[in-house]
Amino acid sequence: MLNDAREVPDGTLLETDVCIIGGGAAGISMAREWAGSSLDVTLLESGGLASDPRTQALYRGRVFGRSYFRLDEARTRHFGGSTNCWHGMCRPLDPLDFEERAWVPGSGWPFGLAELRPHYERAQRVCGLAAFEYGAERWTLEGEPPIAFTDDAIESRVFQIAPRRFASLYGQALERARNVNVQLNANLIELEADADARRVERAQVATLAGGRFAVRARHFVLATGGIENARLLLASRGVRSAGLGNDFDLVGRHFMEHPHLVAGAWLPSSASIPIGFYRPRRAGEIHVAGLLTPSARVQREERILSFASFFSRAAELPDFEGRLTRFIAEMDGAPDPASRAVFFMNEVEQAPNPWSRVRLTEERDALGVPRVQLEWRLSPIDKRTLWQGQRLLARSLGRAGLGRLQVLLEEDEHSWPANLGGGRHHMGTTRMHVDPRHGVVDANCRVHGVANLHVAGSSVFPTSGSANPTLTLIALALRLADHLKRELR
């Protein structure tokens, strides 16, 4: 059922088995899991079915330090969440991303890819993607092979791309489900815990029309996105002044993005080297596009993070490059020098950094919830990964006689060029760790110390890999749904 929270009488207490807060990729994926079951599920969604400026303004916040998107432009606050505007580029994490890496402080998930694999397969279906296959072989087209490197430093993979709008895709099914009560225009303003903060008693809800009511549930799932999940825990300070689940001052810390920037141009040695594999192209119901990423071996040896380089644009060659291409065509044995350079967009893993963080400010939004300040901080290893990654790519291309790479970066560990951006991927602020001193949630995404509070979304990622986050966060949300189903049996 889709309901309008503005019609719920003031002071009402709704009772439910599972209360999901946030109707975006994570919340909708979870709610679907219970549609038609015997359990009673309430989904609280801040927005309505369409965008509304007053609701969107609840996302405003301050950006401190490194420049970033305006916070109310970095995500979408209505039913469907940021899937209303996402690009649908999907890729799972790699096996190494889950491991504890000695050169990446704070790395290591409580489980490996094998644990998540069946949930990834389900997440593929939720996202309307093809089979769970991301290797280059599966997606190679006749005459458009991936780059034929002669070493194993850099590997080709693909994105599967399907920018499905979750609200239109699943809204009707949720509307039909009698046991799922979707409350639109319902804003969580605080989670109220019992006296020793071991259980959440109620979710306090407000509407922009002035209404207030509460929800009592056996289990609560916070699924409001990578920044809001932290904001709402920090703002739930009725019992603990530091906020819920924040006994070790971890909530909001370790904010991670995927730094995005064009950092290199590839000058192929031959005009006939095909690059179609790396351009987005149709493949049945979806699109795919190739990408380049460092192998696990090279990440270990070079002590770098992961990154993904993908096609950005091709450009005519200026004068100097015109000569250079003639020379390298000779060196590489190509009869037909290329006439264009190919620019790569790089999407880089960011190492967990406790000083990269989301915190509350004194300022409040229209519903009285403290606004956030985002302080996005990068670490030397992030920059080194980008720089070293470009060198590795240059070496592999040169070694294979496939051309040369231009690196558009300073070779240092601190400076970042002005074209640095993010992917609007908000991760890490309620990180997962088996030990409450190192993580906000446990391996089942339950907030440490709070028996019935769980978090769904990329805020639980301990590390980010270089893959766009949504497929992984949906896989985790489905795994969490399974866990709660068992708990509620």
Added chain:
Amino acid sequence: MKRGLDRRALLRGIGGAAALGSVGSGLLGLVGCGPSGDLETGLAACVADAEAARVVGAEVLVALGPSLPTAAELAQRLAGAARAEWEDRASTDRARLFEAVLAQHLADFDAGRLFGVRGWLLSQTEAQLCALVARRRPAEV
């Protein structure tokens, strides 16, 4: 060996490069291969498109800084410890000199010996080769 040599066949003889497919297969003017002249001349003769190499080489020289090396010095740097052998090849069989240059060029990429020119990462060998061409008078190339 003559200009127009099948360089794929030639490359098959280069250690470590056998698997490389077409790398270097169109490289070099390989002008005359008889016993003709010194190392510097032999190296310069490795480049067919001297005009392109000269433009790239001018930038390499800028990147190398104020102490402008002569073409002969660059030839020596290129050959390094293999100088005697390269000189021998230069005077007896330039195709084999080219083999050595190409093998060193590929080994540079393996070992990460790169040289940045306007941000383009070249192998040190090819960068020095271009610089050498740029340091010679056009008629000499």
